[in-house]
Amino acid sequence: MRDEFRFSPASTLPTHTCSRGHTPLASFHMSRWMLGSCFAGEGSKDVKANSKPSTDRNLLFSGTLTILICVHLGLAVYWMLLDHLPPFWDEAWYLYHGAVQYEAIRRLDVNAWLKAWVELDPNRPSFASTLAVPFYALLGVGDDAGLCVNLIALALLLLSTYGLASRLHGRPAGLLAASCAGGYPLIVGLTHIFMVELIKTAIIALTLLALLKSDGFRVRSWSFVAAIAMACGSVIKVIYPIFVAGPWILTAIQAFARRPAAPRRIQGSRIINVAMTVALPLLVAAPWYVTNFRWMMKRSLSASVGQEASLYGPGSPLRPENLYSFFLEFVGWDLSFAGSLFLAIGLIGLLPRVGRQGHVDDDPRPTPAYGVLFLLSSVLAGYAFLTSLRNQDHNHVSGLIPAVAVLTAWGLARLSRKLWPLPLTIVIGYMTVQLVAGTDPALLRYAGLRVTDPVNRDRLLLFYPAQAGTLHVRYAYPERRRWPITDLVDYAAHSLPPLVIARGRGRIGVVPNYPCVEESAVQFEAYRQRAAMMVEFAVPGKLCEYDALITKTGDPGFPNRTQAYSEITKLLERPDSCFRLLPRAVPLPDGDEVLVYVRRDENDNQSTLR
DSSP states (O other): OOGGGOOGGGTTSOOOOBTTBOOHHHHHHHHHHHHHOTTOOOSGGGTTTTSHHHHHHHHHHHHHHHHHHHHHHHHHHHHHHHOOOOOOHHHHHHHHHHHHHHHHHHTTOHHHHHHHHHHSOSSSOOHHHHHTHHHHHHHOSSHHHHHHHHHHHHHHHHHHHHHHHHHHHOHHHHHHHHHHHHHSHHHHHHTTSOOHHHHHHHHHHHHHHHHHHTTTTTOHHHHHHHHHHHHHHHTTOTTHHHHHHHHHHHHHHHHHHSOTTOOHHHHHHHHHHHHHHHHHHHHHHHHHHHHHHHHHHHHHHHHHTSTTGGGSSOSOTTSHHHHHHHHHHIIIIITTHHHHHHHHHHHHHHHHHHTOOOOOTTOOSOOHHHHHHHHHHHHHHHHHHHHTSSOOOGGGGGGGHHHHHHHHHHHHHHHHGGGTHHHHHHHHHHHHHHHHHHHOGGGTTOOOOEEOOTTTSOOEESSOOOBOOOSSOOSBSOOOSOOOHHHHHHHHHHTSOHHHHHHTOEEEEEOOBBTTBSHHHHHHHHHHTTOSEEEEEOOGGGGGGOSEEEEESSOOBSGGGHHHHHHHHHHHTSTTOSEEEOSOOEEOTTSOEEEEEEEOOTTTOOOOOO
């Protein structure tokens, strides 16, 4: 069964073995692989690794990669330390979900944890929230715990894209890929918010790396890593399989298309490895998907093509002008204009290599044609799926980033050949400037250099700077002003009628859908403060069922709540309203104020509002 355990760094050397195991030479190389080459590029050029020039070169690449990762993580931590905007919308919901799980684990209540994991959110898998639990234990319940998960995901993304490109074309390509993946504006923005997209992207990159290094499911260790990654991805995001299905199919075909004369026991081992990558994800995902399948499908349809989707994209996404708009946003905003230019040059560099033969049999790297097809199967399937949806929220495009970054780096490395330091310097330099601009434009005193699009006359920026934190943009520079959500929740909790406080739990209705003044934001903060409040969006026809209402002046927020906001505001202003306005208004940094209404006592409530 040694065929499936063939370790690449030693694969170009003689590996004669006795009946009980490997020769000392082979064992040495196996140990070397296990200790140090998990993410290294392999190939015939690494055979003379003991020579001084090769050692110096490896130290150069390892040192550059380490510095690159430290710069990315350092800027992410810098952003975390300066930003004071509380979590809201999906971010707050994921943090709340993780806090409920953490409380159950802290009490050693396994049943409560399983119930929270499976039932608390019937619309979306909850593993991303689970990842925040260890950081809650270390740092306490707060949004910084979620951002620490992002740091781990970012490091994993950089290492995995480095490993992918190194496997295909050596370490210069690996450095190029890691620099691109971490510097794209989309990834820089996602680092600043605890959402599933950055974690999903990192898991996709790890899955692609494991599938490629499994050598057609011949290497048991990497097949197992692929199975673990696919299990995690299946409970991170419902659409995760779309980005890895093509590469998995190609890897499964490769398992049996090559070397058909292999002994039956080796073929059986490959079947076991293939089955493992299917069985483990199904086993891990089954509890949540079986329990919530009906709700998940209902919400997924609404979010992709239904009512919810209409808030995030065009009614007819396949019309030519909408296809062009999606493409322009992808190349102009998600990758940046220069990042897209690097991709175009890289694809040109790959064209003459795809059809070229002459792959050496003992070269552990895949053929260029297979490698390109492997990566394109992820990019094209994901891109085609996303462009067909009414919901064209570009967060989802992040799943394309690992393969796009590797294709870019591979092609640039092919074109440069021995002149690889030149593209490495240009790409790393550009992406570092983009990273800094996307973290905090104030560091560069830079507003962006615009490149005019000939059709829409807008949108393309050479560097895409971080934007102000507004209603529709969360990929923002640090918000240094403090938003008073802690004071708001404390004020509302202590202003409830005495009977409600004695009952131990008040029902709070949130009227607007505005950042930091919406259901999930108030719910998470109330849970963090252990306030006895049950929070939900207020429904106009059920106002008198709430013990208190939270609303605000000015902009009501996201359009889906505009009508309800208007109706409730009119009802609250009626003289027979069953609510009274508390005297204190909580000021927001943007100039608006948050208002709190509490239900009148029965003795003075003459309301006809029902």
